Amino acid sequence: MTVLAAQAVVLPFLGAVFGLLLGPWLTRILVAGGVRTAEDTPPAPPTEARGVEEHVEAVPGVPGEPVPQEGRAAPAGLPGGGSRGALGPVLFAVLPTALTTVLTLVIALAVWRNPGTRTATLAEVRTGGPSILVGLSVDGLAALLAVLVGVVALAVQVYSVAYMRDEPRYSSYAAFVSLFTSAMLLVVFARDLMVLYVGWEIMGICSYFLVGHHWEDKANSRAAVKAFLVTRVGDAGLLLGVIVLGLGAGSFDIATVLDEVGGMPHTTVVVAALLLLCGVAGKSAQFPLHTWLPDAMAGPTPISALIHAATMVAAGVYLVARLYGVFLTAPVALAVLGVVAAVSMVGAALAALAQRDLKRVLAYSTISQLAIMAAGLAVGSEPAAMFHLVTHGAFKALLFLSAGCVIHAVGSNLLADMGGLRKAMPVTFVCMTIGYAALAGLPPVAGFFSKDAVIEHAQNVAFNDGALGVLPGGGTSIPAWTAWTVYLSLLLTTALTAAYALRAWLMTFFGPERAAHEAPAAMRWPIIVLAGASAVIGFFGLAAEELRPHFGAAAMALLFTAAGAGAMLLAWRDAPASDPADRLKKVRPLLENAFYMDGLYDRVIVRPVKWTGRMVRGADTRVVDGAVEATVPAARGLGALARLPQTGNPQTYLTGLLAGAVFLVLAVVALT
């Protein structure tokens, strides 16, 4: 089992390495072998079609039921005449990812039939302190996440083939996507906290490179640097937290840490949990480290779908779930997580309401949805949070990829440039409708079940004055006011989510019609498959008692959803061509700029740091360099003195010589 997991981790990595090294070579070989670009590459798509089909399992009635066709559809989308040069990299990108997806599905199937945790260690790295176990561990949670990562990564790779068709740097792009997939799977399967941290950092650097893929534009590379630096702030905390935990438990092994955490001093656990929360807030873009995510939308849209919606940002939440025992031992950290989540979800949802850029709407929505997962964890419902993570991964990847289709067709990110695409892009319209429905939490699509599970748990905990009684051994409790804050924020967010989802939907597909073309097949099929997944994976939640929706909480959530959607519909109905957010009048700039958090950080952090930098540079030039340079005139003065006797007249020299000799003689005479 762990061997399969190891293969799943290593395959995309090899794909990345060989794609970069051998991609062009393979292209030449294939072209020389007379392979025509349109019909070649049969090996890749069938594998991937199988993978996707298995994922969609038990979903006969999905809009995209001819799933096997994807096998045929994908090659059509492979670079045709335009980018023949990228054929090799395409193979190296899609094939390993497809194999990985199959492997993750096999692992998931095996874990499902025979639950339990399987661990294996490749090597033990001895350090001064606790040794590092380079190894993997597979359990239900990891297997579930791995399937999500594999499927979304495969969808994105296939989608990118068409989306990045005219991209000259496609091979490096695909290689980084593969490397990212590998790193994410490493995080998911990691047995040891240090191994997890390695994967975590590789994800960060891939995110940096991919956000800055179009670095020719200064704004993009700035966004990449911002994403890197802000997450780095959190990662510093994470590393310290990992070290505190590892030293406290005497091992970096996750299972050992969770066993030992009960015996550790309470302060240590609290400190470690709070430090871990820094990393979580940074990676999962939670308040106050959320500002990088909207800017990271500067990257190509498939990247936003893979990294900044479905997988990497979810890694923070996954980390909390992985180390949930630590957080349960330190309820203070859970309370902090709850407050952070409440602030993030309401603030981001409000910001999403007023954005003009479709991708930024989705980015703020991602922050808000991640906060819902964090809230689920804060109220002690790990299964609900993980359930929402998976459904969100599916429907947010779907939304981003569909948004990519729309952007591809319209040629602009701005909502104002869209509208009336319902007739022109029927497939995208249907898929995106499913995605928005899932986002807003309408039954029966996925988002309803998962969000409802979180809300219901929050409600129970709030009614129980913060006691996390639903848990086994649940003596743990968070402050009642935190529980209530989380619960009310969740309801408010539900209404806001419905409003901004409806706004984006209306502004993209309704209003005055305009002409556009449907996306190419390689872009269409991944979103159809993801739409199918988003539509049905909610029903898997019915299998578990704690995830099953109950009438009270569900009705409450739906009431709020209806309120938000109704308000937005009223605002839109009068003037279908205009932006409903304009009704916000003076509040709009505040929301559009996300409460001026960027400006605040600019004032409080960026400018003082820059000012300090200028001061240090000034001190360097004026004080340090000044001191060195001040010695120059002194040396010159001394030199001028020493130069005086050199007149070029030998008679003067001789006179000096004689005077010296006479002096010496007299001295000798006088002294003896």
Next chain:
Amino acid sequence: MSVAYPVVFSALLFSVGVYGVLARRNAILVLMSVELMLNAVNLNLVAFDVWLRDALHGGQVLTLFTIVVAAAEVGLGLAIVLLLYRNRSNIDVDRQDTLREPEQEAR
């Protein structure tokens, strides 16, 4: 005759030579002053040779030797002076200061 007379005389002669070498500006006169110093040495050598009654007359032999060397030296020196004059149109020792430290430009 006391040896003091020739010794004092040669000391005076040598001093005149030293003065000439250090103070004269004309290169030929400097050469002549060098000759004066050599001759002062010669006088010393002869005087002490006589006073010490050296059987081998080393002093006088050395004197002859010095005279030969001095003649060669004057030949060489005058040749240098001649070339100096041809190149620079003067033989003023004070003005042959090519090797001096150049004037320092203001920084």
